[in-house]
Amino acid sequence: MSPLDLSAIPVVDNHCHGMYRDADHLDIPAWRRLFTEAYGAAAQREHVATTLFYQRLLRALAAFWDCAPDEDAVLAARGRYTGDERIRALLHAANIAALLVDQGYPPRDQVLPDSDVAALAGCRTFPMLRLEPLMERLIAEHPTFADVEDALRAALADVRAQGYVALKSIAAYRTGLDIRVWDRADAEASFAEARRIARETGALRLAQKPLLDTLLHVAFAEAARQELPMQFHTGYGDTDADMLLANPLHLRGVLEQRAYRGMRVVLLHECYPYTRQGGYLAAVYDHVYLDLSYAIPFLGYGELVACTRAAFGVAPYSKLMYSSDAVGLPELLWISARDGRRALGQVLGDIVEAGDLDVATAEIAGAAVLHDNAVRVYDLSS
Ligand SMILES: [Zn+2]
Numbered sequence: 228m229s230p231l232d233l234s235a236i237p238v239v240d241n242h243c244h245g246m247y248r249d250a251d252h253l254d255i256p257a258w259r260r261l262f263t264e265a266y267g268a269a270a271q272r273e274h275v276a277t278t279l280f281y282q283r284l285l286r287a288l289a290a291f292w293d294c295a296p297d298e299d300a301v302l303a304a305r306g307r308y309t310g311d312e313r314i315r316a317l318l319h320a321a322n323i324a325a326l327l328v329d330q331g332y333p334p335r336d337q338v339l340p341d342s343d344v345a346a347l348a349g350c351r352t353f354p355m356l357r358l359e360p361l362m363e364r365l366i367a368e369h370p371t372f373a374d375v376e377d378a379l380r381a382a383l384a385d386v387r388a389q390g391y392v393a394l395k396s397i398a399a400y401r402t403g404l405d406i407r408v409w410d411r412a413d414a415e416a417s418f419a420e421a422r423r424i425a426r427e428t429g430a431l432r433l434a435q436k437p438l439l440d441t442l443l444h445v446a447f448a449e450a451a452r453q454e455l456p457m458q459f460h461t462g463y464g465d466t467d468a469d470m471l472l473a474n475p476l477h478l479r480g481v482l483e484q485r486a487y488r489g490m491r492v493v494l495l496h497e498c499y500p501y502t503r504q505g506g507y508l509a510a511v512y513d514h515v516y517l518d519l520s521y522a523i524p525f526l527g528y529g530e531l532v533a534c535t536r537a538a539f540g541v542a543p544y545s546k547l548m549y550s551s552d553a554v555g556l557p558e559l560l561w562i563s564a565r566d567g568r569r570a571l572g573q574v575l576g577d578i579v580e581a582g583d584l585d586v587a588t589a590e591i592a593g594a595a596v597l598h599d600n601a602v603r604v605y606d607l608s609s
Contacts, residue, residue, distance in 0.1 A: 228286065229576055230569070230573040230576040231571075231572040231575045231576050231579075231586075231589055231590060231593055232570040232572060233451060233568040233569060233571055233572045233593045233594075233597060234322070235322075236322075236593060236594050236597045236598055237322050237323060237350075237597075237598060238321070238322065238323055238324060238549050238564050238567070238568075238597045239324050239325045239548075239597070239598050239602060239607065240325065240326045240327060240549065240550050240551050240553075240560065240563070240564075241327050241457060241493070241518060241548045241550045241601040241604075241605065242324060242327060242329065242355075242395075242493075242495055242518055242520065242550040242551045242552055243327065243328060243329070243480055243523060243550060243551050243552060243560060244328060244329050244333060244338075244457055244544065244552070244554040245328060245330075245333055245335070245337075245338025245339065245341065245344075245554065245555070246310075246314060246338055246339050246344050246527075246553065246555060246557060247282065247310075247333065247337060247338060247339075247555040247556065248293040248310070248337060248339055248535040248557070249310075250310065250336075250337060250555060250556060251306065251309065251318035252311050253297050254298075254302070254563040255340065255417070256271070256272060256412065258298070258302060259271060259272070259275045259276060259281070260275075260555060260592045261554075261555065262275055262280065262281050262284065262525055263275040263278075263525065264324075264463070264464065264466055264523075264525070265466065266466055273469035276298075278525060278527075279526070279528065279529075279530075280353075280525035280526055280527065281525070283527070283528060283562075283566075284296070284558065284562055285298065285301055287562055287565065288301050288304075288305070288367060288562075289301055291305075291317070291561075292304035292305065292321070296541060297560055305387050305558075310339075310366075310541075311347055313467065313557050313558075314339075314347045314417070314557045315346060315347045315348070317351065317558060317560065317561035318344075318347065318348035318349075318557055318560060318561065318570075319348065319349060320514065320561060321560055321561045321563075321564035321565065322564065322589065323348055323350045323364075323560065323564060324350055324354045324512065324598060325350055325351040325352065325353060325452065325601075325607060326344065326345075326348070326350060326351070326353070326356055326560070327340070327352075327353045327354075327355055327392060327550075327601070327605065328352055328353065328355060329340050329355050329357055329458075330354050330355060330356060330375040330500040331356075331357025331359070331360050331395065331397075331470070332554070333555060338555070341354065341563070342544055348422075349418070351582075351607075353390075353391075353474070353607065354390055354391050354392070355391055355392060355393040355394065355395050355458065356386060356389075356391040356393070356394050356395065356423070357394075357395045357396075357397065357560070358394055358395065358396050358442075358443070358446050359396065359397055359401065359433050359439070361382060361539030362375075362379065362433055362439070362442050362524060363421060363431045363432070363433050364437075365378045365379055366418070366421050366422065366425065366433065367431055368426045369407065369423075370422075370605055371436075372414060372415050372600040374419040374575060375418070375442070376441075376442070376445055379442055379445050379446065380445055380449065383445070383446055383450075384449065385416045385453070386449070386450075386453060386455055387453065387455070387606075391455065391514060391606065392456070393455060393456035393458055393493070393605060394446060394450055394455060394456070394457045394458065394493075395457075395459075395460070396446070396458070396459055396564040397460045397497075398439060398440075398459070398460075398462065399459060399460045399461055399462075399464070399472065399473040400460060400464055400465040400469075400473065400509055401432075401433060401438040401439060402434055402435075402436045402439050402440065402472075402473060403436070403469060403473070403477060404461065404473060404474065404475060404477035404478050405472060405473030405477040406440045406443055406444075406477075406478070406480065406481050406483035407436075407440050407481070408440075408441075408444065408480075409437040409440055409441055412455075413437040414437045414438055414440075414441040416437070417435040417436070417438035417441075418435075418438050419507060420435055420438075420607070421433065421435050421438055447481065447484075447487045447490055447586070448486065448487070450487075450489075450490040450491075451486060451487045451488065451489035451490040451537040452489065452503040453489075454489045454490070454491065455490065455491065455514075456490075456492075456493050456604055456605055457490045457491065457492055457493065458493045458495050458518075459475070459478065459492065459493070459494055459495060460473070460495050460496065460538060461473055461474070461475045461494045461495055461498040461501065461503050461505065462474070462496050462497070462498040462499040462500060462501050462505075462524075463496055463522075463524040464496060464523075473565070474498075474501050474504060475494045475498045475501055475504055475505050475508055476501070476504050476508070478492070478494075478508070482508065482512050482514075482515065487514075488513070489514070490514060491514055491516065492512070492514055492515045492516065493516045493517075493518055493548070493604070494508065494509070494515065494516070494517050495518045495519060495520065495550070495552070496518065496520045496523070496524060496552060497517065497518065497520055497524075497534045497538060498517070499520075499524045499526070502517075502534045502537045502538055503537050503540075503541060503552070505517045505538070505542075506537060506538045506540065506541040506542040507541055507542075509541075509542040509543070509545070509547070510541050510542050510567070511542065515546070516546050516547070516548055516604055517538055517542055517546060517547055517548070517572075517602070518548050518550050519534070519535060519538055519547055519548065519549055519550065519567070519596065520550045520551065520552040520563075521549070521550070521551055521562075521566050521567035522551040522553045522554070522559040522560070522562060522563035522566075523551070523552040523554065523566075525553075528566060528569075528570065531566055532568075532570045532573055532574060535570045535571055535574045536574050536577070539574060539575075539578060539592075544592040544595055544596060545600060546600070547595075547596045548596060548600045548604065549567055549571075549596055549597045550563075551563030551564070551567070551597075554604070555574065564584075567597070568597065571596060571597065572592055572593065575589040575591075575592060575593055
């Protein structure tokens with residue numbers, strides 16, 4: 228069976244980030260650094276250029292801008308256009324219906340207003356509220372732990388009324404996904420330590436596990452009550468993650484909690500490399516969904532196909548949703564849409580050939596993953 232052609236289906240990108248204001252004139256080292264999660268100097272300087280993702284991106288962009296497939300030519304070609312022109316050209320080519328944008332990273336003063344991106348791309352944008360920066364602000368502002376809990380509950384009392392369509396947590400790469408219920412004394416001690424650090428350094432990076440876990444339970448209760456989507460970073464990402472603790476199977480305690488069943492749990496980044504584990508959770512828990520992210524993690528095309536196949540192999544396709552996780556660059560939004568449709572079309576073609584789905588149902592599944600499931604899960608239809 229030949230691949231399904233999904234190019235006509237506009238994508239709802241259920242997890243991405245803002246577009247940088249100032250990424251017009253990048254030299255090769257600055258450009259390369261945008262395509263690796265590694266902190267190592269050699270990785271950023273040299274090794275990134277030998278990844279399959281990077282090589283594929285260069286060749287795809289060379290074809291898009293009609294130039295030679297090397298770094299100098301691609302950077303010169305993109306430099307001939309303004310940032311606005313690049314966003315308009317690439318995002319129109321990507322056929323994007325909507326972008327769900329994590330407001331927590333990059334800092335908002337480094338990115339364009341989402342409304343500008345929406346106007347340039349001809350798409351809708353929806354903000355998502357990242358919990359940890361909100362918690363950090365409230366910890367700095369309030370002298371007692373009980374006050375922080377009350378303030379967090381109040382801040383999350385009606386999330387949709389503030390315009391947000393989802394919450395997001397990065398606990399995976401702060402303290403891990405084994406989110407526990409702590410004794411009050413442990414949470415209080417953890418709060419005192421965070422306050423001391425905030426006072427002494429003027430900044431707080433919330434990484435005190437009893438404190439973060441306890442505040443997350445406040446957020447989960449609100450998310451469940453409002454039937455909100457709650458995105459969890461899982462798997463691949465920031466290198467400060469202990470990848471063992473970013474395994475979504477650690478969420479069992481949260482997922483088993485009856486009081487939280489109203490919360491729509493979205494496992495981000497296909498849980499890479501724990502894609503089968505994420506697919507399993509989406510298969511067995513009514514309220515769990517698996518995000519299939521096609522720009523970040525930075526993967527070879529064959530690995531995108533393998534992850535897509537693994538997800539389809541176990542999870543209902545009504546539980547899978549497309550994203551890019553693109554940060555800062557329209558190039559990432561664009562190549563994700565291109566490769567996501569291509570990988571999905573290839574996997575669905577194979578699935579038809581294997582006899583699991585007929586062609587008509589495979590086409591419905593493609594539209595579900597690229598568009599329809601996210602509209603339903605995030606209530607985007609109105
Ligand atoms: Zn992200």
